[in-house]
Every structure is written in structure tokens, then in C-alpha cells.
Amino acid sequence: MKYVSTRGEAPVLAFDEVLLAGLARDGGLYVPESWPQFSTADIAALKGLSYVDLAERIITPFVGDSLSAAELEAILSEAYSHFETPEVAPIKDLGNGEHLMELFHGPTLAFKDVAMQFLGPLFENVLAERNEHICIVGATSGDTGSAAIEAVRGRDNIDIFVLYPDGRVSDVQRRQMTTIDETNVHTIALDGTFDDCQDALKALFNDTAFRDRMNLSAVNSINWARIVAQIVYYFWAALKLGGPEQPVSFAVPTGNFGNVFAGYAAARMGLPIDQLIVGSNANDILTRFFETGTMAMDGVEPTISPSMDIQVSSNFERLLFELYGRDGAKVKQTLSAFRDTGAFSIDADGLAAARELFDGARYDDIETKAAIGQEFKASGELLDPHSAVGLLAGRARRKNADTPLVVLATAHPAKFPDAVEDASGQFPALPAHMADLFERDEKINPLANDNAALQSFIEARVKA
Ligand SMILES: *Cc1c(COP(=O)(O)O)cnc(C)c1O
Numbered sequence: 001m002k003y004v005s006t007r008g009e010a011p012v013l014a015f016d017e018v019l020l021a022g023l024a025r026d027g028g029l030y031v032p033e034s035w036p037q038f039s040t041a042d043i044a045a046l047k048g049l050s051y052v053d054l055a056e057r058i059i060t061p062f063v064g065d066s067l068s069a070a071e072l073e074a075i076l077s078e079a080y081s082h083f084e085t086p087e088v089a090p091i092k093d094l095g096n097g098e099h100l101m102e103l104f105h106g107p108t109l110a111f112k113d114v115a116m117q118f119l120g121p122l123f124e125n126v127l128a129e130r131n132e133h134i135c136i137v138g139a140t141s142g143d144t145g146s147a148a149i150e151a152v153r154g155r156d157n158i159d160i161f162v163l164y165p166d167g168r169v170s171d172v173q174r175r176q177m178t179t180i181d182e183t184n185v186h187t188i189a190l191d192g193t194f195d196d197c198q199d200a201l202k203a204l205f206n207d208t209a210f211r212d213r214m215n216l217s218a219v220n221s222i223n224w225a226r227i228v229a230q231i232v233y234y235f236w237a238a239l240k241l242g243g244p245e246q247p248v249s250f251a252v253p254t255g256n257f258g259n260v261f262a263g264y265a266a267a268r269m270g271l272p273i274d275q276l277i278v279g280s281n282a283n284d285i286l287t288r289f290f291e292t293g294t295m296a297m298d299g300v301e302p303t304i305s306p307s308m309d310i311q312v313s314s315n316f317e318r319l320l321f322e323l324y325g326r327d328g329a330k331v332k333q334t335l336s337a338f339r340d341t342g343a344f345s346i347d348a349d350g351l352a353a354a355r356e357l358f359d360g361a362r363y364d365d366i367e368t369k370a371a372i373g374q375e376f377k378a379s380g381e382l383l384d385p386h387s388a389v390g391l392l393a394g395r396a397r398r399k400n401a402d403t404p405l406v407v408l409a410t411a412h413p414a415k416f417p418d419a420v421e422d423a424s425g426q427f428p429a430l431p432a433h434m435a436d437l438f439e440r441d442e443k444i445n446p447l448a449n450d451n452a453a454l455q456s457f458i459e460a461r462v463k464a
Helices: 015-021 040-044 052-068 069-083 112-130 144-153 171-177 193-205 208-214 224-240 258-268 285-290 317-323 326-339 350-353 365-379 385-397 419-426 451-461
Strands: 004-005 030-032 091-095 098-102 134-139 156-164 186-192 248-253 275-282 293-296 343-345 358-362 407-410
Touching: 004 015, 004 208, 015 052, 015 224, 015 365, 040 224, 040 275, 040 350, 052 069, 052 248, 069 112, 069 285, 091 365, 098 134, 098 224, 098 385, 112 144, 112 156, 112 208, 112 224, 112 419, 134 144, 144 156, 144 171, 144 186, 144 193, 186 451, 193 208, 193 451, 208 451, 224 248, 224 258, 248 258, 248 385, 258 317, 258 326, 275 285, 275 385, 285 293, 285 350, 285 358, 317 326, 317 350, 326 343, 350 358, 365 419, 385 407
Parallel strands: 098 407, 134 156, 156 186, 248 275, 248 407, 275 358
Antiparallel strands: 004 030, 091 098, 293 343
């Protein structure tokens, strides 16, 4: 399997090269040259497999020659051994054909672990083979940073530096990063906002001399290997709920469009999916797009579902590439206009094609809290605010009551305890493996928002 860029100009790469490259050199995102195909009989034959075995079957065609079957198996076994349950993504019945797929049983209590835990051993394997060391740098508004740290902690060929906005992440989120005592893990409390962190990160990557000297790498949500790991649980849920004979629908609380794009990939691979319903908070650029065919930037509004507080959904470019019939030049032109004017529109046919599968709905914080309270009363399930947005959107946009609806629960309620307690009257306890989080020692590294200071911080700590 080879990978091509959504902007059509970067070199065609293999899976391991795409993993290390992250963004394509033409500014595009890598996608598979063609979608692996699973017939109905192929999918039916996957019924009853364990999560790890299913993951191996789904991921194998994407890997090509980059890993042997034994290597992939070892990577997946390690990745999912760090989950609270071997099911990895347990599914709960909420009644009325609604199901909650809990994706938060990994080390940091958010769905990002499902992909990041795969990335950790995958990076280690690929780097060991090449005898290379990388320096992963990332900016986080909360969930990504801790998931990335947990995935690569203690690994020989990797140093990780995570920038977070000082005072602007929750206590749980900060402690999940600052209490990790490993020589290859470095956190930075930047004096600034999340946007400042992202700008600082961009500046590091734009300094080519520094980038090459440090062998900088990124694990943000555009990394193709993350999408691959997320495709698995769409198959997992469908197989548990009558698929492939019975189509299913998914409701996905969405920010960067990475999670729900994996659902789109599953559909393109042959999994019968009826609907992919996007849930937005007040930052509703995607829902507006699926309503109108126009993508228009707006300011970012802080909400109680902060992992969806984004202005532009970077992974959307992958869908655009497909809607444009894989015309990279057209994607490039559209996105450059988008950068200049803050908006672009697709034509009626393109919108109709997108709407065959996608729909979206938007909810503000008041509606989200009401849904948390109501669901707790109705079923005893305590939802985090992101998952509640997904449930609301799924309920509102579900077209067919006979089609099972799977709502992706993307975070454990204890990750957002204040909003959850406020909404339900119930304080969500941390799971046992994290019960002592507030007793662990924190190591905080405050840093001015200054590029030179950041570079020296990294240079002083990175392993030779
Ligand atoms: C990152 C995140 C999301 C958004 O996922 P995308 O792939 O960016 O759409 C939703 N919920 C939680 C809890 C997250 O951490």
C-alpha cells in the first residue's frame, strides 16, 4: 500500500514513511492510494474476533511491506494491553436501539488513547529498524498531550515535548502530563493561550535547521496511523450489532474530523454504514458545512467540551479530496482560497454526495448539560460533555429507528468533573488506575512565550 497527498504534489510514500512524515511536503495530508476492500463475506468472517485480532485484520492492508505480520501483531498486543478491558471499546445498550461505545478505557481516559497507544510501539519499531531518534513536539489544549506522553513514555528512540497553555487546561489534564516521571518526557507550561502554543510549535517546524538537527516529529491528529487505528472500532461496533447484514449509524462528537473520518474510511472499505452524524458544540463549522456546503471560519468560543473548541477541522481535507474525485490540484486551490478569504463552498453535487452519509447538529453548553442530567436520570449513565453532544446529535438526526445508532463516548466523565457534577449532581470518580492522581508529584516547567527560550529548553534536554 502506498500513500498519496491530498494536494497531489508530494512524493508517494509507504506506511512507515507516512508515519514519520506526518504532514506531506506539499502541505497536504496523506491518504491511501486506494481503499482496501472488504466484501460482505469478508466482514462476516470477522465476527467473534477479539479486539486485537480484529485490529490486525483491518490494519494489515494499510501497512503493506512496512511491517511483518508478526511485528504488527506484537505492536497491537502491546498497544491494547494498556486498556482497562480486553474489549478495548465496550458497548452499552441505552435502549431504543441506541448504544454507547466507550472509547475512554485507555491510560488517559479519552478516545485518543486508542490511536496513540498504537502509535507508541509502532514508532519504536520503525525507529529501531532505522536506528533513528526523533523528538516529538506537540501542543495540547488538554487530551492529546497526555495521550501522546503515555504512548511514548520510557521509549528509547523518542523524546517528547508537550506545550500546554499555563492555567488553561483542567487540573486532571495537567496532572496527567506533569506527574509522569520519565527522562524522555518533558512538559512545558507556556505563558500564553493554546493558539500561542500552536504558533510556537509552527515556528519550531518552520526553522528547518532546528527541525533537522532535532529530527522533529509530530503526532497530531492528521497523522495517518492514528486514523488507521480508529477505523477498527467502527468495524468492532458494527459486528457487535448485527453487521455486516444490518447497517449501523454512528454519532461522533467532532473537532478535527479525525475520528469521524475513520468512520468514512470504514464505509469506503465496504462496512455497511447508514449515517455518520457529526456532533458540534458552539464551534460548529462542520455542522454548518453539512447544512450549507460552505465552510466558513469563525472565532473559537470556549465551551465545556474543550477538545472540540477548534476553528478549522484539519482532517476535513481528506474528505474534500474524495468529494473532488481525488483531484489534488483542486484541493490545493480551494484550501489556498480558504486561507485567504476564510471561506469556500462546494457545489450542489458535492454537497449531495457528502450528505448521503454525513449529517450534523450543534448544541450549546446549556443543552449539553441538560442532556447529561437527563441521561443520568434515565439510564444511570454519566456522560462527559463531548459524548453528550454526540448523543444529542445522534438522536436528532437519526433517520431510521430500525438502524442501530452507536454514539461514540470519547472521554470518561471524570476527565471533566466540574461540568459533569454541575449537570448531574453526581461527582464522577476517577477510575482505580488513576485514583491517586492528585497525590502524585508534579513537575512543572514554566516558560515564557519566546521561540529562542523554547529552542534552548529542548536542546538542553533532548537525548543525543
Ligand atoms: C479530540 C477529542 C474529540 C474530537 O475528536 P476529533 O478527531 O478531533 O474530531 C472529541 N472528544 C474528545 C474527548 C476528544 O479528546
